[in-house]
Amino acid sequence: MSLKETKNVATNRQELTITIDGEKFREAIKEAYKKNVKKINVPGFRKGKAPLHIIETYYGAEVFFEDALNLLYNDVVEEAITESGLKVINDKMDFDMVSISKEDGVEFKVTVTTYPEITLGEYKGLKAEKVIAKVEDSEIDAQINAMADRNARMVAVEDRAAAMGDTVVIDFEGFKDGVAFDGGKAEGHTLELGSGQFIPGFEDQIVGHNIGDEFDIVVTFPEEYGAEDLAGKEATFKIKLHEIKLRELPEIDDEFAKDVSEFDTLDALKADLKTKALERKTKANEEEMENDLVQQIVDGIKGEIPEAMFENRLNQSVEEFAYRLQSQGLDLQTYLKYTNASIDDFKASFRPQAEAQVKFRLALEKIVEVENIVADEKDINEQYEKMAKDYGMEVDAVKAAVPAEEIAKDLAVGKAIDFVKENAVITEVEAKTEKAEKKPAAKKAAAKKTTKKAADEKKDAE
Secondary structure, eight states: OEEEEEEEEETTEEEEEEEEOHHHHHHHHHHHHHHHGGGOOOTTSOTTOOOHHHHHHHHOTTTTHHHHHHHHHHHHHHHHHHHHTOOBOSOOOEEEEEEEETTTEEEEEEEEEBOOOOBOOOOSSOEEEEEOOOOOHHHHHHHHHHHHHHTOEEEEOOSSOOOTTOEEEEEEEEEETTEEEEEEEEEEEEEETTSOOSSTTTTTTTTTOOTTOEEEEEEEOOTTOSSTTTTTOEEEEEEEEEEEEEEEOOOOSHHHHHHHSSOSSHHHHHHHHHHHHHHHHHHHHHHHHHHHHHHHHHHHOBSOOOHHHHHHHHHHHHHHHHHHHHHTTOOHHHHHHHHTOOHHHHHHHTHHHHHHHHHHHHHHHHHHHHHTOOOOHHHHHHHHHHHHHHHTOOHHHHHHHSOHHHHHHHHHHHHHHHHHHHTSEEEEESSOOOOOOOOOOOHHHHHTHHHHHHHHHHHHHO
C-alpha cells in the first residue's frame, strides 16, 4: 500500500489517493478465489473445482476484483490515514475508483472528515461565582418527615365515616343510561380519597359513608375522556364500601431514629443528614461554578466544526439513553410511543447538549495542546485501578480493553478542567447573581466516554 497524495478539498475534508501494488492485489485475488470457488459452477468442472484462470476466462478477468479489494480495503485505508498524520472523525468516507487491474494493482481515492482547527478565546482569568453551601433546619425536618411518611402504617378505622385522606376499599360498577359499560367494574379496589385517581366528583361522594354502606354516586365524564362513548356523558356508579383505613405516622423521636437508621438518637440522625446534605450542595455548587466556566470557554472558541461530530455525539446520547431505559425494563420505541415523539424529535432534544459537549471537548483538547498538559504513568495506573474496581474486573483485563493513550488523553482533559479553575477568579457569594444562564451537559461524563465504553465492552465479552 502507498499513500500517493493527500489533498485538502474543503474545510475539514481531505482526499487521500491510495495505491495497492499488483503483487499484493494478485495475492488478494487468490484469497478471494479460495473463499468463493466452492459456490462457482463452470461447465466441464465439478462445482467448486475450477482453477482460478478458468473462472477468470469464463466469467471475466475482473470476477474477483471487488472481493479482493474488500479484503484489503480497511487495512490499507487505515494505514494511509496513519501515514497521512490526519486526525479523522468516524464518518462516512466518499470512495472514488481511479484504476484497477490484475497487473498494475489498484488506485482509488477516499475523502475523509478531519478534526477541526479551532481557536481558543479567553480561558485564563475567567470569572465565576460559587454559592456558599448552606443547609437550613427546615430542610432536615422535611427529610425526617419524608422518612416518617415512608414508614407510616395503615390503621383500620371503624368508628367513623370516610373522610378525605382516608384509603378505602370498595366495589363499584358503572352504568350509563342504566346499562353497565366496559371497564367500569371492580371489586376490592383500594382508593385514596383526594388522590384524584378517579374522575372529578367520584371520590368526593364517598366521603361521609360508613363501612358496609351501599350507595350510588353520579358523575359526568370529562369532555376529553379517552372513551368516546363516555366523554361528556353522565354515569351512575353503584358503590359498596368495605374498609376505611388511615395512614398513621410514627412518633418522631429517638426510637424512630433507631428504627430507620444506624443512629441511637434523633439528634445524631439529623446531624448526619445535615452533613450529607451539605456535601451534596457543596458538590452541586462546585459543578455549577464549573459549568459557568465551561460555557464561557465554549462561547469563546472559533472554528468550523463538522456536522459529523455533532451527529456522532447525538447518536451516542441516544444510545446511552436507550441503555438506561433497558435497565428499567423499557425500550426506546416503547418510550417514544408513550411520549408521542418521533426519533427525529427525540434526537433534536439532545442537540444543544451535544453541541456543548463537542465544543467543550475540543476546547479542552486545545488547552491540553497549548499548555502542554500531560498525564504521567502514576496517574494512568491509578485510573486503571479505579476502573478495575468500578467494573469489577482485573486490572490487566482493563489494560487489555483500554489503550493507555486513551486513558492519558482523558486524564489530560480532566487536568485541563483543573487548570481552568486554578486560573479563574472565583467569587464566593451567598446567592447567585441573576443572569441568563446557558449550561452545557455534564462535561466529565463526556470526557471519559471512550474509556468507559471500551471497558464495558471488554466486560461484556468476558
